[in-house]
Amino acid sequence: MSKAIQIRGLRYRYPDGTQALNGIDFHLDAGESVALFGANGSGKTTFVMHLNGLLRGEGSIEVCSMPLSDETLEQIRSKVGVVFQDSDEQLFMPTVLEDVAFGPLNLGLSPDDALTRARTVLKRVGMAHALERAPYHLSAGEKKRVAIAGVLAMDPEILVLDEPTTFLDPPTRRDLLTLLRSLPQAKVVVTHDANLARALTTRAVFFDQGRIAGEGDVIELIQRFHWEYS
Amino acid sequence: MHHLVIDRWSRGSSSLHQRDPRAKLAALLVFLIVLSTTRPAAQWAFAAYAIMLIIAVHSARLPILGLAGRAALVLPFSATFALLTWWSGDTLRALALAEKSFLSGMAALLLVATTPLTGWTAALESWRAPRMLILVIQFVYRYLFVIAEQAQRMRWAAVCRGSHKTGGFRLATGLVGVLFARSWQRADGIYHAMLARGFRGRFVPAAPAPFRAADALFFSACLAGCLAVRILL
Numbered sequence: 001m002s003k004a005i006q007i008r009g010l011r012y013r014y015p016d017g018t019q020a021l022n023g024i025d026f027h028l029d030a031g032e033s034v035a036l037f038g039a040n041g042s043g044k045t046t047f048v049m050h051l052n053g054l055l056r057g058e059g060s061i062e063v064c065s066m067p068l069s070d071e072t073l074e075q076i077r078s079k080v081g082v083v084f085q086d087s088d089e090q091l092f093m094p095t096v097l098e099d100v101a102f103g104p105l106n107l108g109l110s111p112d113d114a115l116t117r118a119r120t121v122l123k124r125v126g127m128a129h130a131l132e133r134a135p136y137h138l139s140a141g142e143k144k145r146v147a148i149a150g151v152l153a154m155d156p157e158i159l160v161l162d163e164p165t166t167f168l169d170p171p172t173r174r175d176l177l178t179l180l181r182s183l184p185q186a187k188v189v190v191t192h193d194a195n196l197a198r199a200l201t202t203r204a205v206f207f208d209q210g211r212i213a214g215e216g217d218v219i220e221l222i223q224r225f226h227w228e229y230s
Numbered sequence: 231m232h233h234l235v236i237d238r239w240s241r242g243s244s245s246l247h248q249r250d251p252r253a254k255l256a257a258l259l260v261f262l263i264v265l266s267t268t269r270p271a272a273q274w275a276f277a278a279y280a281i282m283l284i285i286a287v288h289s290a291r292l293p294i295l296g297l298a299g300r301a302a303l304v305l306p307f308s309a310t311f312a313l314l315t316w317w318s319g320d321t322l323r324a325l326a327l328a329e330k331s332f333l334s335g336m337a338a339l340l341l342v343a344t345t346p347l348t349g350w351t352a353a354l355e356s357w358r359a360p361r362m363l364i365l366v367i368q369f370v371y372r373y374l375f376v377i378a379e380q381a382q383r384m385r386w387a388a389v390c391r392g393s394h395k396t397g398g399f400r401l402a403t404g405l406v407g408v409l410f411a412r413s414w415q416r417a418d419g420i421y422h423a424m425l426a427r428g429f430r431g432r433f434v435p436a437a438p439a440p441f442r443a444a445d446a447l448f449f450s451a452c453l454a455g456c457l458a459v460r461i462l463l
Contacts, residue, residue, distance in 0.1 A: 049422070052426055054422050054425060054426060074428065074430075077425070077426060077427075077428055078428060081426075082423075082426045084419065084422075084423050084426075086419065088376075089416065089419035089420050089422075089423050090420075090423040092372050092420055092423070092424065093348075094237055094241075094346055094347060094348065095241075098348065102424075102427055102429075102434075103427035103428055105434035106427060106428030106429055106430060106434060107428055111434075132241065134237065134238075136375070136379075150427060151426075151427070154427060154428065
């Protein structure tokens with residue numbers, strides 16, 4: 001099976017000296033969904049920031065068979081869509097429609113095409129009624145949907161979701177899960193939510209102090225690392 | 231928050247809202263030049279400028295008092311110089327100084343209250359304004375909201391823990407320090423999110439509308455009105 005992501009020996013040290021990643025080997029098959037588990041500060045978010053070159057560490061990263069470099073950065077950012085944990089960081093344009101059109105415009109689409117694509121994905125995530133609303137007036141669940149729409153509008157092959165259910169109530173989590181399951185992209189899901197991981201992914205990777213401490217079947221990994229509090 | 235209200239105002243649908251941002255920006259520039267070169271003795275001219283602005287605000291269906299109140303925020307700065315001028319014995323010049331600063335503020339506010347940020351910054355860009363300046367305006371606008379929201383949350387948290395009893399300078403300096411660090415962190419997160427969606431140092435305007443005959447007519451009317459007041463009064 002072709003690899004959507006192939007990473008070998010990834011290391012990253014923050015400027016303050018913290019060694020956040022210490023030799024990560026990881027792969028993601030095309031169309032596969034993988035959960036990333038691990039305690040706070042174990043390096044999960046630092047890791048996903050490398051998947052589209054927001055952070056650049058040592059080691060090799062290939063996305064859709066393209067090695068990550070300055071030359072391929074733009075292409076890779078259009079292939080890897082990152083949905084950040086805090087939707088407020090992701091929504092920065094004055095209206096929902098403009099925010100979702102932001103990515104397609106940066107990809108070089110004409111304004112008409114970008115707006116058409118933005119409307120299409122907003123309809124897909126169930127936010128077509130909020131085109132002209134200001135993002136900061138939406139509920140947490142609506143913000144998350146718009147943030148996902150902003151990423152889908154770039155037509156990525158891989159979705160990276162950092163704690164997608166944080167701040168969401170149970171019904172909104174359920175709706176979000178239904179939406180995510182309907183998306184065909186390969187997914188990397190950073191989460192503490194074992195239910196979400198079981199419902200959305202088949203494989204899991206467990207991070208511990210910047211290393212991968214275990215990987216395999218998601219249910220087996222949840223049991224092995226006692227990753228449920230009930 | 232002021233900029234949230236102005237943001238909402240700028241999404242109106244009046245005929246003034248529909249004018250091309252370039253036409254409005256050009257009209258503002260003409261207004262500011264004419265206003266700044268008006269003699270202090272020409273008090274009727276200042277009254278006429280104010281009437282022109284009131285008509286524009288009314289046609290934009292904006293609250294005149296809300297706009298005037300926000301424009302008055304410039305007065306504490308200009309009033310200082312106006313007071314110094316008044317003390318030196320030139321009452322008319324002092325009055326004109328305050329009038330000019332208030333009317334300038336009102337006119338600039340009218341532009342941003344009838345034009346979304348992306349519109350008037352795109353107009354600036356079309357005029358070849360320095361890209362760095364435009365970027366700074368756009369980032370300040372976005373981060374202002376972030377910082378204001380962060381400050382409000384911290385203030386609430388402080389109030390919940392009885393800051394009204396033990397607050398003061400020490401608390402304020404602590405809040406400002408933490409606010410700076412958190413805002414920097416948040417701003418960094420926003421910048422990363424922008425990069426992740428292909429941002430390359432330029433906000434691409436979503437829908438650049440064509441410059442229509444009505445826009446040219448609007449600018450011509452503003453130009454004629456301003457020049458008429460400047461020359462005749």
